[in-house]
Amino acid sequence: MKTLLVVDDEKNIRELYKETFEKDNYKVLLAETGNEGLDLAAQNKIDLIILDIRLPDMNGMEVLERLSAGVKEVPPVILNSAYPGYEHDSSVWLAEKYLIKSGDLEELKQTIKAVIEKK
Amino acid sequence: MSEKLNCWEYRKCEDKSCPAYNRKDVYCWTISGNKSCCTGLEASNIFKKCLGCDVFRANALTGPAAGFMGLVKQLYIELEKSEAQLLLFQKINSLIHSTIKLDKTLHVILTCVTAGYGLGFNRALLLLTDETNSFLEDRMMVAPASREEAYRIWQELAEMDVTAENLPELVNIYENSFKASGKKYLSGKLVLALSEDNIFTQCIKDKNAIICDYKYRGRVPEAFLAFWGAGYFAAAPVLSGNQVKGLIVADNIFNNQEITKEQVDLLNSFAYHAGLAIENALLYKDLEKRAKELEETNERLKEARQIMMRTEKLTAMGEMAATVAHEMRTPLISIGGFAQIVKDKVKNDPASFKHMEIIAGEVKRLEKIIRDVLDFVRPFELTLTWINVKKVIESAVLITETGRKKKGSIAVFVAPGLENLKADEERLKQVLINLLDNALDSAKGAGVFILARREGANFILEIKDEGPGIKSGDADKVTRPFFTTKKNGIGLGLPIAEKIVKEHNGTLSIIPLEVGVLVRIKLPFSGRKS
Structure with a gap:
């Protein structure tokens, strides 16, 4: 079973993602802050990270950069934000994909599937 | 008769202090040698009257004084004329x-x-x-x-x-x-x-x-x-x-x-x-001309100030709209996402399934509105790459037709050998989707055509529908933000398309045809000049 790490400060979103992806047969780990996410990534074997950009302690780009520096085998990351406008940040290139959050999870599901299969 | 009268008698002055009064040797005041008449009239004025006086004529124009007085009379007439x-x-x-x-x-x-x-x-x-x-x-x-x-x-x-x-x-x-x-x-x-x-x-x-x-x-x-x-x-x-x-x-x-x-x-x-x-x-x-010019300048100044105020107001409103839209997005994700989960769970209960479908559908609609508002009010940067126009058009057609009952009503004509275009692929696709949506809605079942070709240094993209066209009164309103004739639209599709085209240094024109409407987009082939 593949493991997904969801880093998002919104409790409802975390629960939504957990329920949705568990139904699709993924193990889902949840983190509320950037630091929590980095810790979980260091301690577990993660196959893919779904990373929010606006987090209470640091923003998603910073998480991305620290991840590349701290973790040996960096899992692919999907940046997932309610806010467009980060497309031009060079750190975004470290991520596999930049998605705008939507109530329709179809696109996110498809992207996860594609990234994990590619890996 | 007048020969026997003195002028004072003839003129009925009846003033006894007149030098001619009661004299029988001098009948006329004028030739009595006095400067003023006792009636107090100015010499020149009384002289005017004398000229018309029969006593004056009888006395002055005959006898020894005649030659002189004739001359005086003539001079006087000249003087009077002058x-x-x-x-x-x-x-x-x-x-x-x-x-x-x-x-x-x-x-x-x-x-x-x-x-x-x-x-x-x-x-x-x-x-x-x-x-x-x-x-x-x-x-x-x-x-x-x-x-x-x-x-x-x-x-x-x-x-x-x-x-x-x-x-x-x-x-x-x-x-x-x-x-x-x-x-x-x-x-x-x-x-x-x-x-x-x-x-x-x-x-x-x-x-x-x-x-x-x-x-x-x-x-x-x-x-x-x-x-x-x-x-x-x-x-x-x-x-x-x-x-x-x-x-x-x-x-x-x-x-x-x-x-x-x-x-x-x-x-x-x-x-x-x-x-x-x-x-x-x-x-x-x-x-007068200057005053009018000044008035016109004043008028223009007033207009400019109004535009400025409107722009400021719009900017402030745009910022507010952007903030509100963002704040609405997160709760909507939860609503839409959980609705989907519940929907899957109630598959066997057709009524509940339908209700959840409605919730999910409406959330989608709200998300589109938020996206449109944000696209319209926020400045965006283009990511320019060389794109294959044909592929972008095909992808836009596919997205537009998804969810529509009737498929295959859009005919695509791309000039053979059309070069790649330097543009923002996603944005251009968005333009196409917005315009195709409009065209399909207004065609009401009639044909919709896309034509792409090169014209000199420009890329020309035309979207034509054969629907009933734009109502004559609406022609200049269609690109106005929030103008819509649709039940489910908020009127930002065309303004966003226009904004994106302008960002590409291009123009978007709407040409009403005898049958239907033609939207023509003109883009420089090599992307933005700046």
Whole structure:
């Protein structure tokens, strides 16, 4: 079973993602802050990270950069934000994909599937 | 009868202190040698009356004093005429100086030259210099319908005293007599170059009036002769200070009277006043023009300020809209996402399934509105790459048709061998989707066409539908934000498309056709110039 790490400060979103992806047969780990996410990534074997950009302690780009520096085998990351406008940040290139959050999870599901299969 | 009466008897003064009173040797006061009459009248005024007095005639024009008195009488008549003329010129001057409308002034001037026993010319023509001061052009001509009519108008004016109150009335008399002649003079029949040497330029150079008779025959321009039809006339320069304003030409073509030196002198001094009056009127006209310009500038300034205020307001509102939209997005994700989960769980309960489907569908709609609002109010940066237009069009067509009942109603025509275009792929796709959505909605089942081709250095993309088209009143509103004819739209599709096209340095035009509407997008092939 593949493991997904969801880093998002919104409790409802975390629960939504957990329920949705568990139904699709993924193990889902949840983190509320950037630091929590980095810790979980260091301690577990993660196959893919779904990373929010606006987090209470640091923003998603910073998480991305620290991840590349701290973790040996960096899992692919999907940046997932309610806010467009980060497309031009060079750190975004470290991520596999930049998605705008939507109530329709179809696109996110498809992207996860594609990234994990590619890996 | 009058021979036996004294003038005091005849005139019924009945004043016993009159030197002629009760005398039988002197019948007439005028020849009694006294300076003033006992009735207290001024000498000149009583003398006027004496001229019409039978006693004066009987006594003064016969006998030894006759020759002398005859001369006095003649001189007096001349004097009276001059006095009347002087008075009239005063009237004319105050009249033309008080008239600030140029055409009115010009007409008054010419009427004065021609009417009655003023200058008494049969007709008069006013030539004015053009703006560049290189030509004389005919501006106005006055020739009274008849001498009687001219005399009547003149008489009317002569009988009026000029005061501030009745000036408008005087102007009206001119105006009405002008109208009575029934024709408005159309200028532009005669143009004379000021650079040529002829009788007119000489007159202007000398700043003096001239009587043009046989001596000057060779110096009258042919064009003028053809126009005026006579070679014997008087001309006086109209000057204002040192500046030449024009020329007054007058003659006596109807009664063939000789033009006298006195007449020309009067014409000369009159033309001088006319020059001042024209200068006045021109200044006033200029002033009016300036005032109008100022008013217009003021109006434009007001408009600009309004636009600025509106823009500021829009910017503030845009920021607010963006913030609100963002804040709404996160809760919507939860609503939409959980609705999907519940929907899957209630698959066996058709009513609940339908309700959850509605929730999920409406969340999607709300998300689209948020996306549109954000796209419209936020500045965005383009990511320019070389894109394959055909692929982008096909992808946009696919997305647009998804969720629509009828598929395959969009016909795509891409010119063979069309080069790649430097543009933001996602944004261009968004433009296409917005326009195709509109086209499909307005086509109402009729055909929709996309044509892509090259035209010089430009890429041309046309989207055409054969629907009922845009209502005539809506034509200039369709690109206005929040204008929509759709039930489910918020009216940002076209404004966003236009915004994206403009960011690409292109243009978007909406062309109503006989059947349907054509939207044409023109983009520079090599992306943005900047």
